[in-house]
Amino acid sequence: MPxxxxxxxxxxQLALLTTxxxxxxxxxxxxxLLHYFGQxxxxxxxxxxxxxxxxxxxxxxxxxxxxxxxxxxxxxxxPKGWPxxxxxxxxxxxxxxxxxxxxxxxxxxxVGWEEVRAWxxxxxxxxxxxxxVIFAWHYLNARxxxxxxxx
Numbered sequence: 001m002p003x004x005x006x007x008x009x010x011x012x013q014l015a016l017l018t019t020x021x022x023x024x025x026x027x028x029x030x031x032x033l034l035h036y037f038g039q040x041x042x043x044x045x046x047x048x049x050x051x052x053x054x055x056x057x058x059x060x061x062x063x064x065x066x067x068x069x070x071x072x073x074x075x076x077x078x079p080k081g082w083p084x085x086x087x088x089x090x091x092x093x094x095x096x097x098x099x100x101x102x103x104x105x106x107x108x109x110x111v112g113w114e115e116v117r118a119w120x121x122x123x124x125x126x127x128x129x130x131x132x133v134i135f136a137w138h139y140l141n142a143r144x145x146x147x148x149x150x151x
Contacts, residue, residue, distance in 0.1 A: 006080060009077055023062035023065075028128050035052055087141060087145070090134070108121055108124060
């Protein structure tokens with residue numbers, strides 16, 4: 001059951017966001033490794049690893065769950081958490097980075113101009129690697145604050 005008076009997420013919401021975020025992060029890392037180090041030798045030189053497109057499909061599958069979880073944050077978590085000044089910077093940072101990841105991922109999928117796709121891709125995975133650090137900062141900061149209030 002959601003915490004109606006606080007910004008605290010329900011257990012299922014936290015599980016959805018953590019699972020989908022971890023799935024996105026791991027599938028992104030797998031894609032990176034396959035793309036840059038997993039090419040196979042074909043008849044005409046290096047070729048894309050056959051698992052690389054599957055990693056993008058897995059990445060997209062986890063994205064669906066993540067978008068549901070992120071959308072749910074706008075209903076209660078963000079409005080109820082806004083008055084908590086100690087979390088505002090971390091929350092804004094996390095929101096901006098997640099928004100950037102969504103927009104850059106959209107660009108990678110739909111922009112056909114290869115120059116734009118090339119630099120967007122590098123920025124997307126560079127920023128994406130840092131998402132767990134920002135999430136941990138936001139989460140641990142909230143836990144620390146709750147412990148201080150209960151003392």
